[in-house]
Amino acid sequence: MKQFEKTINSKMIYDGRIVKLRVDEVELPDGSYSKREVISHQGAVGVLCIKDGQMIFVKQYRIASQQLLTEIPAGILESGEDPEKAAIRECQEEIGFRPLNLFKLGDFIPTPGYCSERITLFCATEFIWDPLEEDPNEFIKVVKIPLKTVRALFINGHFIDGKTVAALGYYFSIAAREYFVE
Amino acid sequence: MKQFEKTINSKMIYDGRIVKLRVDEVELPDGSYSKREVISHQGAVGVLCIKDGQMIFVKQYRIASQQLLTEIPAGILESGEDPEKAAIRECQEEIGFRPLNLFKLGDFIPTPGYCSERITLFCATEFIWDPLEEDPNEFIKVVKIPLKTVRALFINGHFIDGKTVAALGYYFSIAAREYFVE
Numbered sequence: 344m345k346q347f348e349k350t351i352n353s354k355m356i357y358d359g360r361i362v363k364l365r366v367d368e369v370e371l372p373d374g375s376y377s378k379r380e381v382i383s384h385q386g387a388v389g390v391l392c393i394k395d396g397q398m399i400f401v402k403q404y405r406i407a408s409q410q411l412l413t414e415i416p417a418g419i420l421e422s423g424e425d426p427e428k429a430a431i432r433e434c435q436e437e438i439g440f441r442p443l444n445l446f447k448l449g450d451f452i453p454t455p456g457y458c459s460e461r462i463t464l465f466c467a468t469e470f471i472w473d474p475l476e477e478d479p480n481e482f483i484k485v486v487k488i489p490l491k492t493v494r495a496l497f498i499n500g501h502f503i504d505g506k507t508v509a510a511l512g513y514y515f516s517i518a519a520r521e522y523f524v525e
Numbered sequence: 526m527k528q529f530e531k532t533i534n535s536k537m538i539y540d541g542r543i544v545k546l547r548v549d550e551v552e553l554p555d556g557s558y559s560k561r562e563v564i565s566h567q568g569a570v571g572v573l574c575i576k577d578g579q580m581i582f583v584k585q586y587r588i589a590s591q592q593l594l595t596e597i598p599a600g601i602l603e604s605g606e607d608p609e610k611a612a613i614r615e616c617q618e619e620i621g622f623r624p625l626n627l628f629k630l631g632d633f634i635p636t637p638g639y640c641s642e643r644i645t646l647f648c649a650t651e652f653i654w655d656p657l658e659e660d661p662n663e664f665i666k667v668v669k670i671p672l673k674t675v676r677a678l679f680i681n682g683h684f685i686d687g688k689t690v691a692a693l694g695y696y697f698s699i700a701a702r703e704y705f706v707e
Contacts, residue, residue, distance in 0.1 A: 346584065346585070346586045346593055346664050346665075346666065347586050348586055348588050350588070356538065356539050356546070357538050357539060357546060359548070359562045360560070360562065361562050361638070361639050362546070362562050362564070362639055364538070364539060364544070364546050366541070367588060369588060371662070371664060372664045373664070375661075377662045378542070379588050379589075380541045380542065380543050380544050381588060381589050382544070382564070382589065402528065403528070404528045404529055404530055405634075405637040405638065406530050406532070406549060406551060406561050406563060407561075407563050407564065407634075407636075407637055407638065407639055407640050407641045408634050408637045408641055408643070411528055412634075412637055414637075449682045449685075449690070450682070450685065451684075451685045451686065451687050451690045452587075452589075452590050452594075452685050452686060452687060453635035453636045453687035454589075454635045454636060454640070454642060454687060455587040455589055455590045455594055455596075455685075455686055455687070456543070456587065456589065457543050457544055457589055458589050458636070458640075459589045459590055460636060461590070461685075479557075480553070480559045482526065482528050482553060482554045482555070483528075484528065494698070497698065498695075498698060498699055500631045500632070502633075503631075503632065503633045503634050503637075503643075504633065504634060504637055505633050505634060505635035505636060505637070505687055505691065508631070508633045508691045508694065508695075509687065509690045509691055509694060511694065511698070512690065512691060512693065512694010512695055512697070512698055513680075513690075513694055515694070515697075515698035516676070516679065516680060516693070516694055516697035516698055517680055
């Protein structure tokens with residue numbers, strides 16, 4: 344049985360600034376029907392910034408989870424924008440530094456069950472100070488944490504933002520041999 | 526300046542099976558106002574299942590990203606449900622095995638910018654065959670991959686489902702010393 348869902352009907356519910364919501368009627372592989380709530384999102388980038396043995400994070404209040412979260416610098420793609428360009432801009436806006444190198448860690452779909460958002464993750468280790476004005480809707484605080492402390496915090500569940508968990512997981516899985524094995 | 530957003534007004538847009546969508550008007554730390562699109566979600570669990578040197582995944586078509594994804598067994602919490610109970614049930618439904626041990630890897634909010642969903646991740650290594658009937662809306666295929674192959678695939682960007690990337694990142698960051706350093 345081929346694993347595919349054929350869209351029979353699609354109803355737009357909401358077309359907003361960050362998300363669009365539609366409800367699709369789909370035909371399932373066995374010929375039965377079901378409804379799927381589908382959120383469209385422009386896509387985003389996140390950058391793990393490592394400078395002078397420290398990782399640079401931003402603290403931001405998130406109303407959806409009603410708490411202040413520690414996250415990697417990140418932001419939404421503008422329409423058709425190249426992820427590398429967005430990654431550079433977001434670093435400049437959020438932490439003031441422009442990354443001079445970008446290494447792609449991976450990309451992922453945070454919640455494929457209902458949302459199209461795809462996040463491309465980078466790591467950067469070389470920077471120059473070249474700030475851009477912050478987004479007027481964002482109030483963020485920059486925090487620097489030594490690499491080994493970040494690893495301990497990560498393993499102990501301190502980071503709960505999805506893109507930050509994904510980026511740190513990639514980084515520590517790849518880097519474990521060189522950096523953390525005595 | 527205190528990093529907090531005070532909700533002034535909240536308008537419900539859609540109340541569905543998986544997601545609820547509302548638009549909040551909020552007061553920002555500087556006294557200005559903005560709108561926030563907020564999706565509510567019941568929360569979910571995912572389980573990294575390791576049996577006989579292999580990890581057990583499910584392949585599932587995801588309409589939001591229009592592709593077949595390889596994911597860890599997972600599912601949505603029922604109202605007020607204990608995550609461990611949900612984790613056990615989802616394993617039985619999706620792969621047929623009931624986990625006898627559950628080790629918590631961590632939990633995370635995949636997209637805190639607009640959605641409340643929180644996913645609790647577990648790892649299990651001991652199982653008995655005790656299948657439950659599958660969700661009638663799901664068409665999944667079980668796939669087993671040797672541990673070392675999973676690590677190579679992970680680092681090379683094969684896995685793009687958020688909860689799977691998060692679980693593998695936690696697992697390989699924690700387990701790197703014992704399992705993968707010769």
